């Protein structure tokens with residue numbers, strides 16, 4: 001618990017810590033500099049350093065902390081879920097469905113991943129778990145057509161929230177991104193205000209490529225917000241800080257496990273503390 | 281958004297044109313750019329550090345000091361050192377063991393294990409003319425066993441019948457037995473995704489290992505992984521023992537620094553690259569390609 005000088009060496013150590021949390025070089029340098037400002041060469045305890053660091057990170061994240069909220073005047077409230085392969089889209093849809101059900105809302109899923117083996121079955125099991133109907137089409141079927149049909153069915157049944165799953169796709173695959181663009185276009189045909197939320201699911205273990213992911217999916221799917229999964233591991237998800245600074249997209253939820261309840265609201269302060277290694 | 285190393289270094293060395301030999305300070309400045317390039321490519325910090333030291337010893341005293349194109353010289357030194365570290369020798373999947381040879385696939389959730397299992401099975405059937413059986417030990421993720429079954433059906437690869445309620449260790453036992461009785465050359469064991477810090481699941485997979493005695497234990501890892509790659513690879517290596525790495529999603533536009541991190545901390549070769557979602561999108565590892573990518577070239 002000895003105090004130490006907030007000098008160049010200490011600041012470099014802080015910067016390294018942030019780099020190891022996937023914050024990226026520029027953002028890590030900016031935060032370390034902010035920590036040093038006005039405090040350079042002051043004596044501080046390790047706890048104080050952590051606190052200051054967490055505050056600086058939280059300051060960047062605070063503007064993007066936005067709860068996941070449904071506007072009940074929109075019926076159905078349509079949520080499109082996108083992301084690269086394996087990021088956690090289908091699981092997150094299951095968890096969100098469970099949360100909405102617990103709040104007393106009616107939920108419907110659309111199995112928009114018609115490509116990956118057993119992707120439809122996976123979503124159907126989540127549907128059974130929470131008691132939500134699943135709209136599906138045949139394997140290899142048209143995802144845009146399915147979304148259209150699901151909206152009609154949700155309207156007809158008076159469903160509160162429709163969650164649309166999509167196949168995983170890497171953002172540099174032009175063909176697959178064009179297909180996603182078509183899904184969005186068709187949804188808009190049915191309801192010009194929809195999707196009411198267009199969410200990108202990011203895997204916390206992903207490094208700097210997350211920046212490209214957000215950039216391209218934002219363009220293609222008109223993203224309104226982000227969800228970060230797999231924060232129950234040792235990855236810190238520092239890239240969210242860089243993303244917050246760069247895109248300012250709201251972050252709604254975080255995934256902390258594979259179970260139905262392993263979903264939490266994004267909290268800037270807690271997230272910042274976790275990045276610094278302070279207790280969660 | 282990222283500059284490649286060549287451009288960065290020419291920035292450093294342009295200032296020096298017309299001067300004689302490089303000072304140690306010049307080399308330092310060049311190595312700072314190398315460090316930046318590695319970190320931007322997601323090479324884990326401790327690995328980047330060790331690598332820069334390796335390059336320093338090679339660069340200092342090297343003819344780079346006299347060269348007219350020091351930038352290119354340094355890039356070449358870095359590139360060669362990357363290829364060395366990544367493993368210049370091609371490493372194939374080894375089947376050099378009594379049949380049925382067990383191959384166990386492990387890794388984090390969603391890394392590409394199931395897809396890679398089917399890809400490898402198909403490759404061994406087609407190229408090596410082996411009789412291959414696939415078995416899913418994933419009793420956790422919804423429809424995980426079904427996924428492998430569908431991949432088997434789509435590609436004419438036999439899969440072990442699904443028995444509801446059977447635990448992973450029991451499934452592995454049944455798979456090895458079916459392998460023996462059915463005269464299979466290879467049994468591929470696809471496991472559930474697990475975190476390297478999940479004690480219970482790591483203990484479970486070591487039980488599977490002790491039962492099946494896999495000849496190959498492959499860590500399937502996403503090439504888009506960031507700094508966490510070192511923790512993951514280190515833990516899987518020390519808890520289970522790996523014989524190789526399969527790097528997936530190399531069809532993305534990631535810089536792939538995780539390859540260097542994982543290779544560095546485990547010492548095991550990267551054996552195969554996943555280059556897409558389809559069954560035949562699997563390639564032999566090519567260190568030159570990954571090295572070029574890490575350097576943004």
Ligand SMILES: Nc1nc2c(ncn2[C@@H]2O[C@H](COP(=O)(O)OP(=O)(O)OP(=O)(O)O)[C@@H](O)[C@H]2O)c(=O)[nH]1
Pocket residue numbers: 083084085086087088089090091092113116119166167168169229230231232233254255256257258262389390421473475
């Ligand atoms: N540890 C952990 N695992 C998660 C989390 N969210 C999802 N997973 C797991 O990650 C893996 C991939 O999740 P999916 O929901 O299938 O991902 P996806 O994005 O739908 O995948 P594709 O449809 O194939 O692109 C599964 O094994 C999930 O159980 C999380 O927050 N933590």
Ligand SMILES: Nc1nc2c(ncn2[C@@H]2O[C@H](COP(=O)(O)OP(=O)(O)OP(=O)(O)O)[C@@H](O)[C@H]2O)c(=O)[nH]1
Pocket residue numbers: 085086116168170387388389390391392393394395396418421424471472473474500527528529530531532553554555556557
């Ligand atoms: N683009 C691309 N996608 C891949 C590659 N390998 C796997 N995928 C995709 O990544 C996603 C996850 O793959 P899986 O094989 O289900 O991953 P897993 O490790 O078995 O996942 P869990 O069992 O849930 O832990 C799927 O959408 C696959 O199609 C690859 O090399 N390139």
Ligand SMILES: [K+]
Pocket residue numbers: 086087203205206389390391502
């Ligand atoms: K991943």
Ligand SMILES: [Mg+2]
Pocket residue numbers: 089090091113119165166167168
């Ligand atoms: Mg999915």
Ligand SMILES: [Mg+2]
Pocket residue numbers: 393394395418424470471472473
């Ligand atoms: Mg799997």
